[in-house]
Amino acid sequence: MSVGLEQYLLLSAVLFTIGLVGALSKRNAIIVLMCIEIMLNAVNLTLVAFYRYGGLDITGMVFALFVMLVAAAEVALGLAIVFSLYRSRETVDLAEMDMMKW
Amino acid sequence: MDLQAVAFYVLAAMLVVSALAVVLIPNVFRAGLFLVLAFFAVAGLFITLGADFLGAVQILVYVGAIGVLLLLAIMLTRDVHHGSPGNRLWLPASVLGALLLGAVSWSLLNTTWADKAAEMPVPATAALGASVFDLQNGFILPLEIGALALLAVVIGAIVLVGEKK
Numbered sequence: 001m002s003v004g005l006e007q008y009l010l011l012s013a014v015l016f017t018i019g020l021v022g023a024l025s026k027r028n029a030i031i032v033l034m035c036i037e038i039m040l041n042a043v044n045l046t047l048v049a050f051y052r053y054g055g056l057d058i059t060g061m062v063f064a065l066f067v068m069l070v071a072a073a074e075v076a077l078g079l080a081i082v083f084s085l086y087r088s089r090e091t092v093d094l095a096e097m098d099m100m101k102w
Numbered sequence: 103m104d105l106q107a108v109a110f111y112v113l114a115a116m117l118v119v120s121a122l123a124v125v126l127i128p129n130v131f132r133a134g135l136f137l138v139l140a141f142f143a144v145a146g147l148f149i150t151l152g153a154d155f156l157g158a159v160q161i162l163v164y165v166g167a168i169g170v171l172l173l174l175a176i177m178l179t180r181d182v183h184h185g186s187p188g189n190r191l192w193l194p195a196s197v198l199g200a201l202l203l204g205a206v207s208w209s210l211l212n213t214t215w216a217d218k219a220a221e222m223p224v225p226a227t228a229a230l231g232a233s234v235f236d237l238q239n240g241f242i243l244p245l246e247i248g249a250l251a252l253l254a255v256v257i258g259a260i261v262l263v264g265e266k267k
Contacts, residue, residue: 003107009210017203022125024195028186034137041144052151054218058233069248073255079175080259086179
């Protein structure tokens with residue numbers, strides 16, 4: 001059993017699907033943020049695998065680096081929003097955060 | 103089976119199990135700990151791919167910063183006893199996920215991929231640095247914009263959660 005590009009891509013697809021299902025079906029805002037992090041990691045894994053097996057040049061790794069930068073920014077801001085919502089509503093349940101619903 | 107294959111299958115099993123645990127475990131704090139384990143597994147997979155620098159950055163940024171931040175947020179919001187309930191959309195979401203996984207796997211298994219693994223520089227840290235800081239075709243401006251974005255995020259987070267006087 002040798003490992004090639006396809007095994008890495010399949011693993012990324014499985015990981016992305018787990019993250020997607022979790023992000024769509026969970027009610028705890030922090031769990032949803034975690035699932036988004038899992039999806040970003042899956043994408044990074046795909047980019048690095050494409051770099052290693054020659055589909056992308058070294059640019060694949062540069063892109064993965066920028067994805068990490070944006071992920072760090074995203075999680076910091078996302079948690080700040082969850083905090084301020086928790087302060088005003090005493091919950092992180094997304095089903096109860098409907099003040100912008102018309 | 104060579105060493106890379108052994109490392110890949112061990113790390114892949116660890117990664118899938120811990121990612122599933124993040125979604126399925128009702129205790130939010132334990133889900134956070136499993137997420138940290140998943141980040142470690144991804145760092146290991148980066149290293150099996152020859153991306154040493156990205157593996158180190160993965161541990162520093164994801165495990166060190168994002169993991170700690172998420173666990174801190176879980177402990178500060180005190181919703182651990184509510185667990186992580188699913189919403190009404192769990193069935194359509196699972197069906198959509200299965201469809202997506204099927205479509206992606208089908209298309210990637212039916213594509214002939216170029217294999218130029220022998221030509222790529224491994225480990226790639228020096229090549230990555232040369233590519234990012236190259237004066238002609240480098241990524242210096244995006245890097246500066248990224249630094250500015252991080253500064254804006256820090257200010258924005260302080261504004262959002264700072265004490266209101």
